[in-house]
Amino acid sequence: MLIQNTTNSFIDTLRHRRQRLANLIDFPAIIWSGGSSPRNFPANRFPLRASSHFLYFAGLPLSNVAIRLEAGKLELFMDDPQPSSALWHGEMPTRDEIAQKMGADGARPMAELELWLEGTATIAVQESATWTQQSQLLNRWVLPQSPPQGIDLELAKAITSLRLTHDDAALAELRKAAAVTVAAHKAGMAATPKAKLEAEVRAAMESVFIAQNMTTSYNSIVTVHGEVLHNEHYHHSLQPGDLLLADVGAETETGWAADVTRTWPVSGKFSSTQREIYNVVLAAHDACIAKIYPGVEYEDIHLLAATVIAEGLIDLGILQGNAEDLVQMDAHALFFPHGIGHLLGLDVHDMEDLGDLAGYEEGRERSDRFGLGYLRLNRPLRPGMLVTIEPGYYQVPAILNDPKLRSKYQNVVNWQRLSQFADVRGIRIEDDVLVTTEGSEVLTAALPNDANTIENLSKI
Amino acid sequence: MLIQNTTNSFIDTLRHRRQRLANLIDFPAIIWSGGSSPRNFPANRFPLRASSHFLYFAGLPLSNVAIRLEAGKLELFMDDPQPSSALWHGEMPTRDEIAQKMGADGARPMAELELWLEGTATIAVQESATWTQQSQLLNRWVLPQSPPQGIDLELAKAITSLRLTHDDAALAELRKAAAVTVAAHKAGMAATPKAKLEAEVRAAMESVFIAQNMTTSYNSIVTVHGEVLHNEHYHHSLQPGDLLLADVGAETETGWAADVTRTWPVSGKFSSTQREIYNVVLAAHDACIAKIYPGVEYEDIHLLAATVIAEGLIDLGILQGNAEDLVQMDAHALFFPHGIGHLLGLDVHDMEDLGDLAGYEEGRERSDRFGLGYLRLNRPLRPGMLVTIEPGYYQVPAILNDPKLRSKYQNVVNWQRLSQFADVRGIRIEDDVLVTTEGSEVLTAALPNDANTIENLSKI
Structure with a gap:
């Protein structure tokens, strides 16, 4: 190099x-x-x-x-x-x-x-x-x-x-990182049927980077416990009913990053509950990307994800009430506690070494709201910005068993119904999206995210 | 973990x-x-x-x-x-x-x-x-x-x-590191026929570690330029006439290391010159291991390697004179400029954070001799010590083109004859050897090192 x-x-x-x-x-x-x-x-x-x-x-x-x-x-x-x-x-x-x-x-x-x-x-x-x-x-x-x-x-x-916005040379590198990351996720899905441990799937994915003289842009998450958001252990065995969540991204030799998450069924087949929640997360993902356009506030993209997830969970009988009201009271954050994404560039959380200087428009500060505080980007979008879109659904014990939160949200969650979705511990779908003058371009679009194709890619 | x-x-x-x-x-x-x-x-x-x-x-x-x-x-x-x-x-x-x-x-x-x-x-x-x-x-x-x-x-x-000496629990971990390292080297040899870049062989080897929740105990060397001793680049393409030198070792989750080198032909077939030099290095390797016994000075093991290499190069017509005399004047170091090995344990150069405190017996210091100064261990061997034995042969331009060295050694090197070995840039054979009361045990013995078996393992 x-x-x-x-x-x-x-x-x-x-x-x-x-x-x-x-x-x-x-x-x-x-x-x-x-x-x-x-x-x-x-x-x-x-x-x-x-x-x-x-x-x-x-x-x-x-x-x-x-x-x-x-x-x-x-x-x-x-x-x-x-x-x-x-x-x-x-x-x-x-x-x-x-x-x-x-x-x-x-x-x-x-x-x-x-x-x-x-x-x-x-x-x-x-x-x-x-x-x-x-x-x-x-x-x-x-x-x-x-x-x-x-x-x-x-x-x-x-x-x-x-x-904040990328020139052509930067985009060329970012596209390289995205392409190799897409290949790694496909390799991870293909390796799953024969793998006994999370670590084996991780090996299949990271070896794609090593073979290209790239590295990971962050410590990989490859886990059947996606509800642990920053899970950096890989020792669990893969069980047929598990979902495997892989948040793995490449970094090129000159430092440009990708950041992609897919969630697939270990058995090659989503259960009906897993598929229902997966499609709620995917609907949020697609709605967010469809809304990306110069001038749109990224916070509104986040709130859109929250609303679509709330609507989906109402349809499934897990949440009760009106989606806008639920988002207003941060009920979505019981299941989607992080932000919809962040800037991406030379750093996977781009320029986070400077705190929120890059992520937050001058004069804006982090919210102390449960459903907004983890949002890492709060600016109007501009052409040339690269952002992640990464909605998720998690059953985090530290949240769902928290007495204060249970009490606050006891009337909007149907806990009985929720218990039927116990096999959905963590799902996230994340792509890297470039803001263009016409709207957006998904740099990682070559990696499928619909449930049927994901199933086919993770079958023998 | x-x-x-x-x-x-x-x-x-x-x-x-x-x-x-x-x-x-x-x-x-x-x-x-x-x-x-x-x-x-x-x-x-x-x-x-x-x-x-x-x-x-x-x-x-x-x-x-x-x-x-x-x-x-x-x-x-x-x-x-x-x-x-x-x-x-x-x-x-x-x-x-x-x-x-x-x-x-x-x-x-x-x-x-x-x-x-x-x-x-x-x-x-x-x-x-x-x-x-x-x-x-x-x-x-x-x-x-x-x-x-x-x-x-x-x-x-x-x-x-x-x-300095390992208990049974340490040895159990060191054996695990050795076993996974053996598997990685076999995977590297098996991946070579289809690989176009050094990086692809590295990927095949390191993915074996990742799949076992291990890491590398040092930055891998996987190169067709073995003459660069600490080569940490992997961008060269593999050419049929090349030798690939892989110095790659695993570290277990609790920190115990292995350190193994093999050198194999990219084509699956050593040239006659490559095979001749390979066998000189292997002879030094085997002679050193045969001599390991409690009470033996590790420096004498190093000097034995130097002597066997000098003898081999005399037989090939590259060096001229008497082996003992050549070693006395450090002529072996023209081609074998590093030490025969080092302590191995929780660190790949064990306890090197303390300088030479562990490597050198109290009262001893590094030699300033060209052929001894890089020796990292200078103690009498004791049962329970784990050391590497890693003789090598290299054509390092910085040495062989150095005017002072060329002048000093002009009469002991047959430069004309040496030029016929231009396709042998770097060979090293390294194993991890435990000193026992009976002599020694090679923890990495499951990895073959004879030229014929190495050829077979690196063929399609």
């Missing part, structure tokens, strides 16, 4: 991004790449994940370098590889070669960076050795968990405004 | 290890587990890898807890899961449940740890949030990259003396 050949159009894209940044700020910025983190001893490290902001402007997954951006120009700060490293790592590209690949306007050794700090803004890198270095060099705390201040905040706002 | 059931014998093992530590030190020790490191944003994290020292005494891969060891007793410091975490992570075991699983003698909230610090030793965790916390609480620098001092050094020496 490090030594990939780059093209003129790649360099033009990077220069265009840098120029757009220059149009928004009148001070220099230094963006560090970050380095890898040690695992159990210094020489045994987690794979490098360069900072997304660095990748956006520099394009290459480099370790321990920095770029200084001013007036559209990029200066690379990087040390040439040690001669002794050739034994262990082979011939590495030099600073000048790297500078050329990213279309830099200059290149200097890392030690010179300290001469170029005055008046520069930065963004904290997650990896601790680097944010410590950022803090020391700039003589102020640059902490990944603290909101940026002053010119750092101005820089963060400028970068989020750029990264 | 977190919620695995533990057995009485597991708890007995842990208690036995704690008692043996108590026999070696007369002060208390606090061992932190460490936590996960953030990847590109705080909620998207690398997988947890608990500290190996913690795993040795506590047995469970826990995040952000500490154990205090004194006189054979273990006190667990851990916070109960937040009630709100049940929504995202499901029901988590409580402090008391965890304490029971590891056979703790007491359990307290994390906040009470500060009352129990006086006179305690510790070992730095690699993960930065934890070593920062260690330093703050103990009011001294506890840094992963600095050698321990004072009672921390005494603790480190005591722990290394325990971890």
Whole structure:
């Protein structure tokens, strides 16, 4: 990867991004790449994940370098590889070669960076050795968990405004991530009939990424306990009556992500209760995507999902009352407790390193409503935004057995009827949807989501 | 994993290890587990890898807890899961449940740890949030990259003396890691005929680990450029004349590692030059294993490998002279520049977080000889030690084109003859060998290493 050949159009894209940044700020910025983190001893490290902001402007997954951006120009700060490293790592590209690949306007050794700090803004890198270095060099705390201040905040706002919508080069990478993710989900469905453990299905899916020199963009969820929303265990055995929920997405070598969920029956056949709920979730999914259009508020998409799910559960006799009223009182959140989705780009929750700066329109804040508080995106949609649409239905014991919630919602839930749906612990259907001037394009549309096709794909 | 059931014998093992530590030190020790490191944003994290020292005494891969060891007793410091975490992570075991699983003698909230610090030793965790916390609480620098001092050094020496040889429970885990690694290598060989890229073979191998809920114990090397010793790229296409070198090992859920290398022909058939060199490396491998016996110096095993390789290269006409003389002048290191192996246990280079404290017998230091400096283990062998034996032959451009080395060794290398072996860029054969009272046991013996069987396994 490090030594990939780059093209003129790649360099033009990077220069265009840098120029757009220059149009928004009148001070220099230094963006560090970050380095890898040690695992159990210094020489045994987690794979490098360069900072997304660095990748956006520099394009290459480099370790321990920095770029200084001013007036559209990029200066690379990087040390040439040690001669002794050739034994262990082979011939590495030099600073000048790297500078050329990213279309830099200059290149200097890392030690010179300290001469170029005055008046520069930065963004904290997650990896601790680097944010410590950022803090020391700039003589102020640059902490990944603290909101940026002053010119750092101005820089963060400028970068989020750029990264909110994707250019053609970004979309090309995002389409690659989506395509490989679609293949992985098909592989997971195909592997299910012979699999005894969740882990075996996960292996079939992630090996598709590894074979393409991609990685997961987040820790995969592959579970028969979809009601545990962030389930990162894979030890359960697969039983014929189970639904398997797989939330698995690829990340390309330059950091662009996909994020897709499908839920399929282990036996290759949904039970009638599973199919009924599945179709409620799918109806919400389809209604949301149909509504995506420039100018539409993402919060309204979320509320639409909530309403369609409430309607479906009323039809099934699980909820009682009027759908709008139920959503108003957050009754949908008993079964759909998370947000309808989020921004997607270089990060699977794009730019979440900056808190809600990217996700929430200026002046807006998270709601404290049970049914809205987990919404990660609250902005009007614009062409070029990529969002996930991921409605779900879950029977979360921590919610449904909560005495306060049971009491508050005792008259709107038919608990007797609900008990007939005990074999539906968790369903989610998630696609990656690009906002276009005409409405939307589903980047992951090649992966079927209707119940019959899903059944066929997960049969022997 | 977190919620695995533990057995009485597991708890007995842990208690036995704690008692043996108590026999070696007369002060208390606090061992932190460490936590996960953030990847590109705080909620998207690398997988947890608990500290190996913690795993040795506590047995469970826990995040952000500490154990205090004194006189054979273990006190667990851990916070109960937040009630709100049940929504995202499901029901988590409580402090008391965890304490029971590891056979703790007491359990307290994390906040009470500060009352129990006086006179305690510790070992730095690699993960930065934890070593920062260690330093703050103990009011001294506890840094992963600095050698321990004072009672921390005494603790480190005591722990290394325990971890140098493996008990039955450790061996059971190490055998599991070895068995799954053997299966992965067979899967890699079987996948080669249809693979177009190194990455596809890697995928076939690592998916075997994922399917068993294991991980890699280090970043895999799967490459047709074995001459790059730590090659972590997988983008090369496989050509019929290539040798594929795969250095890939599993790590069990509780952290125990395997480390195995095989080299096989992409075409399913070694060329005559490849087979000749392969057999030289295999002869060194077999000679080393035959010599392993309690009391034997590991450095002598290394020098034996060097001598056998030198002899083989003399027979092939690549080196000229007498094998002992060539080894004395480090001529073997032109083609075999690394050490014959290292300790293996909870870390793939076991206890390398403590530098050479575990690898080198007290009073010994690294040699500055070209042919010895990379040796990671220099101790007399003892029953219960697990070591790798991994001789290799490489044509590393950084070595063979180095003017100083070419000049020094110009009369002992037949460069003309060497040029006929251009299709042998890198070969390594590595197994995991347990020192026993009778000699040795190869834990990875189920994986063939003779050239004919390797050819058969990598054919369609």
